[in-house]
Amino acid sequence: MSNAVGAAARRVGALRAQVVDPASSSRQTPQEAPSARVGLVDWFFGASGIGGKRASFTVAVLGAAGGIGQTLSAFIKANPKVAELRLYDVAPVVRGVAADVSHVNTRAKVSGYVGDDELEACLRGCDLVIIPAGVPRKPGMSRDDLFGVNAGIVRTLCEGVAKTCPNAIVNIISNPVNSTVPIAAEVFKNHGCYDARKLLGVTHLDVMRAKTFVAAAKGFDDPTLVDVPVIGGHAGTTILPLLSQTTPRCSFTPEEVSALTSRIQNGGTEVVEAKGGAGSATLSMAAAAAEFADACLRGLSGESGIWACAYVESKATRAPFFATKVLLGRNGVERVAGTGTLSSYEKRALESMLPELEASIKKGINFLHS
């Protein structure tokens, strides 16, 4: 399996600005001087950006005025595959966020939408809807503690999707992802428009963390070249990094497996505690969501071999929703991979997390029927 989702990030740092010699440039008029290419698109998306496929997709970010939403919107504005970027929030400042982001000199046209009355206009004709709306954790809280507020927010927003753009790919970021994705599925089923291929819970931040922490532990200079599948769900022990499937191939002592698994599982809590009550991961999440959205758009564009981990309807285990690698294509998820061969540590960890994951899924489904 290729690790296509990291391709954009691998190109970060390969900024191909032409360096203009100050001695020679001082003799040139601005018209004669070679134009330095310091393009944002070039920086993030390399060859697939400038001169690459033309912008064609309409993307909405719901919760765009928030910590994740604002940064994510700026990243999405830089994606050359995006023709239109719609920013929605219940907070009126989202119009200002849209004005701000719109000044970035890329092709995407940006507009802001506020409140229930404008949700439909925001969603009309969207190809991809990304949902980071909802409250974040504070120290001492679990992701499940957010269910009471976020379940209703996700239900309302997905009802809007079902009514207005039922064929869009939906990326759910709002926690608890283990339950909010089943909630979204039930909403779509109620509206007769559920397509399992188009509903994806975003667990890509867990993969980013795994790459970062494994690269540091093993002395790999470039974390983007490391691949660690992360399976299961997105909370505590339901997050299961498959260190035995790490590429480049490397071995881990039992102590390393235990320490790295625990750090990846608790990466979110690490940030929540470091922020001391001011929220959870926003910047790394925005980067993860932008990479993941790019993978979805590349799939929609007809690129082949786009694999990424995501929390989707799955038969990989007895849990009806489960994260493994999935193949992204023109209709969303084209194939859901299995777990692959697990180490005995991973087998035990999988067995012991399944009851929690199944309970979270049931809680999400029951929310729509209570």
Ligand SMILES: NC(=O)c1ccc[n+]([C@@H]2O[C@H](COP(=O)([O-])OP(=O)(O)OC[C@H]3O[C@@H](n4cnc5c(N)ncnc54)[C@H](O)[C@@H]3O)[C@@H](O)[C@H]2O)c1
């Ligand atoms: N999946 C992941 O890996 C991951 C990672 C980080 C955070 N999260 C989750 O993402 C969510 C957002 O986090 P954040 O830090 O951006 O929070 P935030 O509070 O900074 O932003 C949330 C935004 O959602 C908006 N919002 C609330 N209700 C809304 C509604 N009905 N419609 C539209 N917008 C609405 C708020 O006005 C706010 O602008 C949280 O639930 C957090 O737990 C998930």
Ligand SMILES: O=C(O)C[C@H](O)C(=O)O
């Ligand atoms: O930890 C959180 O509450 C936010 C997010 O799920 C994360 O993993 O960073």
